[in-house]
Amino acid sequence: MKATFLYGPGDIRIEDTLRPSIQSATDAVVKVTLACICGSDLWDYNESEELEVGRPRGHEFVGVVEAVGVDVKKFKVGDFVVAPFVSSCGVCDFCLKGQHTSCRKIGFFGHGGGAGGQSEAVLVTNADGTLVTLPVEVDSPLVPSLLTLSDVMCTGHHAAVTARVQAGETAVVIGDGAVGLCAVIAAKRMGASRIILMGRHEGRTALGREFGATDVVSERDEEGIRKVLELTNGDGAPSVLECVGTASAMEMALGVVRDYGTIGRVGAAQYETIPFGFGPLMRNITISGGVAPARAYIEELMPDILSGKINPGKVFDLTVGLDEVPAGYEAMSKRTALKVLVKP
């Protein structure tokens, strides 16, 4: 079957590889019907060294179960499922607290060989703890939105949860990428009455407004902070959703957060340290967030997608086949596409 591999900076290849098979009694194999490319896939794409052995790519997918191990109880061949971006056992102390990214048996798709989600089929370890049934047909128009439950919508939701978005209060979302736009959806869903989106790409901020942003601030750094403070009576916002990951974005977050406010960060940190000394201590600022426990959020968010209340699938603006995945990476890297669907 075909699968996607990274071999170095900008070097994405579609190669033939063995179709995965059950390795353990708790495994499932999922035939991928729709996948996508993640912003985090671009880190390696832009910065990897040259690799002799290709690195399987893709951790966001939905598909149909095509094989299950003998201990898999919740799923059978033919089930339509979504997978969060890591596999987890569902029964350890971390999983039971909804902290699945720290599962004691955490697994990564394609790690240790095989294929990731940007392929025809994926091996899912700990299937019972990981997969969630999708109660729609494989070709439902809701599927792109349901696919976002694998990562990007849950990551935006994690930003909102960890920033402690409160009904009737103001939230600032930093970043107009797919995560930032999903964070807008999440902040609105949690009842924020005012959502200030900091981003400068017009098409993206327009989608942000459609998702619920009430204000857009296109300026950055000191000027961006000044604008947000102007919009918030000089106080800043009690909740700031940091969806970029640069040092500059974190400094903006610290600049626009209200005293006693919380920053929920989900942008992959490209900084080593945060300026978080005496001043923020006196202001009682909290920094929370992290890599999202997507598995913990899927059941909560799915009904709002099924009902049409939220439509995170609108972040997809390009669809490619497997052979065109390299072009999809290039489009996201050059920002000609916001987020790319992959249809095997």
Place this chain on the structure above:
Amino acid sequence: MKATFLYGPGDIRIEDTLRPSIQSATDAVVKVTLACICGSDLWDYNESEELEVGRPRGHEFVGVVEAVGVDVKKFKVGDFVVAPFVSSCGVCDFCLKGQHTSCRKIGFFGHGGGAGGQSEAVLVTNADGTLVTLPVEVDSPLVPSLLTLSDVMCTGHHAAVTARVQAGETAVVIGDGAVGLCAVIAAKRMGASRIILMGRHEGRTALGREFGATDVVSERDEEGIRKVLELTNGDGAPSVLECVGTASAMEMALGVVRDYGTIGRVGAAQYETIPFGFGPLMRNITISGGVAPARAYIEELMPDILSGKINPGKVFDLTVGLDEVPAGYEAMSKRTALKVLVKP
């Protein structure tokens, strides 16, 4: 009357000054019956420049109201009261959320001249929003514990609250100073089943055990982290109460906190930045805390002092008169005293 002033490093003087009088209709003047010296008083004591005008000292006191402005409704001459370490209006948006240290009319005792708490009498602005009545006699043996509500017990409690101490879970308290020991009391009060106190001063850690610490780790830095991890199955603790404020203490906090755990920091930050990049992001670590809104906690904590359930006044191990305050500072600075009472 006599009051305490700082003039430079190690230079504390008791001087005669005018007794305060009502300046505004919302003021009260409180005759100090018992005060104390704060760890934070030592910052200036150790690091101040030489000052031409002495800086009034002291922000922890209890006393008897001796004058009130015409708009003070809740207090009358003769009332026995405690003041939190800053004054606050009690009615602004921050105060109404229990965020009194960001009050829009915040006031500091002795700032702008006059006398601080280590004196015979103090001017309290916004008396109705600030003071709390003490339902005991001025000479009750409970008074030292009630005095801790002005700062140190509330600060320890803030560490526990912001570290999200959970009943039945483990908490690590970093620091065996008076704040750390009050943090142990607070963690126990909130139901932590295991409290690991990191400190190396035997008399203090013994008091920590009396307050509820189940384990003491005297090692520091990497060795201290290793010991705490040994005690916690390699995982660390979900709640870490950082009561020191050095870079080393914050690094220990990051080393002993469990994935998805929270650090509640109340130690005055002597660092500019925190190493809080990709690793802690992947572990979903939260850093919260700050300067404690003592006013928000006084009514909650006072009943447990009145009932004898908690005895934070045990942190005091030396009592001095006003004339001996310089010796009190020296004793705390040299660590021959843990925390010093001042009896005017």
